[in-house]
Amino acid sequence: MNILITSGGTSEKIDQVRSITNHSTGQLGKIISERFLEAGFSVTLVTTPTAVQPKEHPHLRRIFIKNVAELQTVLEKETPTHQVLIHAMAISDYSPIYMSGFQAVKEASNLEHFLHQSNKESKISSEEDYQVLFLKKNPKLISLVKTWNPDIRLIGFKLLVGVAQDQLLAVARASLEKNQAEMIVANDLSEIQDGKHRAYLVTKDATQIAETKLDIAQKIYHHIRNKG
Amino acid sequence: MNILITSGGTSEKIDQVRSITNHSTGQLGKIISERFLEAGFSVTLVTTPTAVQPKEHPHLRRIFIKNVAELQTVLEKETPTHQVLIHAMAISDYSPIYMSGFQAVKEASNLEHFLHQSNKESKISSEEDYQVLFLKKNPKLISLVKTWNPDIRLIGFKLLVGVAQDQLLAVARASLEKNQAEMIVANDLSEIQDGKHRAYLVTKDATQIAETKLDIAQKIYHHIRNKG
Numbered sequence: 001m002n003i004l005i006t007s008g009g010t011s012e013k014i015d016q017v018r019s020i021t022n023h024s025t026g027q028l029g030k031i032i033s034e035r036f037l038e039a040g041f042s043v044t045l046v047t048t049p050t051a052v053q054p055k056e057h058p059h060l061r062r063i064f065i066k067n068v069a070e071l072q073t074v075l076e077k078e079t080p081t082h083q084v085l086i087h088a089m090a091i092s093d094y095s096p097i098y099m100s101g102f103q104a105v106k107e108a109s110n111l112e113h114f115l116h117q118s119n120k121e122s123k124i125s126s127e128e129d130y131q132v133l134f135l136k137k138n139p140k141l142i143s144l145v146k147t148w149n150p151d152i153r154l155i156g157f158k159l160l161v162g163v164a165q166d167q168l169l170a171v172a173r174a175s176l177e178k179n180q181a182e183m184i185v186a187n188d189l190s191e192i193q194d195g196k197h198r199a200y201l202v203t204k205d206a207t208q209i210a211e212t213k214l215d216i217a218q219k220i221y222h223h224i225r226n227k228g
Numbered sequence: 229m230n231i232l233i234t235s236g237g238t239s240e241k242i243d244q245v246r247s248i249t250n251h252s253t254g255q256l257g258k259i260i261s262e263r264f265l266e267a268g269f270s271v272t273l274v275t276t277p278t279a280v281q282p283k284e285h286p287h288l289r290r291i292f293i294k295n296v297a298e299l300q301t302v303l304e305k306e307t308p309t310h311q312v313l314i315h316a317m318a319i320s321d322y323s324p325i326y327m328s329g330f331q332a333v334k335e336a337s338n339l340e341h342f343l344h345q346s347n348k349e350s351k352i353s354s355e356e357d358y359q360v361l362f363l364k365k366n367p368k369l370i371s372l373v374k375t376w377n378p379d380i381r382l383i384g385f386k387l388l389v390g391v392a393q394d395q396l397l398a399v400a401r402a403s404l405e406k407n408q409a410e411m412i413v414a415n416d417l418s419e420i421q422d423g424k425h426r427a428y429l430v431t432k433d434a435t436q437i438a439e440t441k442l443d444i445a446q447k448i449y450h451h452i453r454n455k456g
Contacts, residue, residue: 014248016389016417017318021239021249050278090245093354102362106339111330115358122389122417126321126365130343133361134330137354161244161350189244189350 006089008051024090026051102130234317236279252318254279322363330358
């Protein structure tokens with residue numbers, strides 16, 4: 001069985017020297033990868049240059065990406081040859097379109113105009129006291145996975161910050177259905193610290209609780225192996 | 229002689245899961261640190277969690293920061309006890325103030341209003357097709373260094389992208405004067421690749437050219453030792 005895992009966080013360029021980055025150490029993806037490799041599976045890990053990397057292994061293949069567009073290209077190509085996708089990467093919701101000084105935005109008669117511009121300069125000048133960055137929504141890749149491979153077993157992740165547990169579980173269940181996922185691993189940033197990582201592993205029939213990254217990896221592994 | 233070196237790139241939070249990051253591997257700061265340590269100097273390295281780190285050394289002290297505000301606090305405290313500052317860090321020119329959906333910005337009668345708001349939510353919602361991020365200029369720390377220690381020997385850096393050599397040198401000379409620096413190391417991102425790193429080391433009297441990071445470190449080291 002070929003396991004496709006995404007790990008780390010994507011970055012979207014503002015210009016040649018600046019990016020908007022989604023925080024993720026890649027630690028969880030590393031541990032999940034190592035768990036499946038240990039058990040004899042082949043793992044393709046789609047990861048970023050700054051993410052923590054698993055130990056080398058003869059059945060580990062790594063593909064490096066930086067942004068959502070690159071990730072989309074790789075997933076479209078790889079999903080058809082894998083039976084499982086564990087999609088743990090922290091993905092940028094928005095990408096920069098155009099950065100402008102505040103004054104020009106304030107004086108513009110039509111702000112839509114800025115949504116169709118792009119910065120010509122490689123390093124945007126930094127003279128004005130205020131700047132305005134226009135951003136556009138990225139495609140939700142998790143919702144495209146089944147169009148590339150309807151049979152792939154999909155495990156998605158949902159990270160929220162400082163919400164009530166029932167809200168987190170409701171969001172996970174909605175994502176489960178919408179994306180035809182087999183499991184959504186829901187977690188709250190406020191419950192990830194000092195070696196602890198609480199997560200709710202939500203499937204159609206049940207919700208398991210994990211307390212550490214290793215525990216999350218074990219429970220995903222057992223789910224995939226036992227329900228396969 | 230105590231050498232203060234900054235290295236890596238700062239990040240400014242948009243919310244709990246996203247930041248704007250200035251790219252810098254920290255490789256140059258690492259090599260400069262190692263050069264001075266080898267020669268018996270004490271080095272304080274102000275660096276970031278994701279930057280490449282020098283080899284451990286009994287005369288190396290490291291201080292980790294993430295954003296410009298933290299960097300300012302550290303530099304204000306450390307400059308008075310150091311004789312040299314080599315300020316190689318890539319520093320965010322702007323910090324996020326407020327992120328809004330595009331529609332609200334389009335409908336607002338006064339955009340100044342957004343410069344005085346802040347996001348209450350820990351993870352900004354991602355429903356709208358377009359978003360607008362308002363940013364404010366950060367203080368230029370290099371221009372404050374001499375107010376904290378008028379006697380410190382200051383070596384600054386200037387990175388531009390895809391400009392003509394004479395423009396790069398003109399910008400470096402202006403920075404030299406404005407910031408009362410002893411040297412500005414001017415470089416162009418388009419001349420940094422595949423192990424090469426061209427830089428112009430601009431002082432009041434002369435301009436030296438370096439072709440690699442090690443070469444830059446050597447030339448800075450010789451300048452500090454010989455002109456000390």
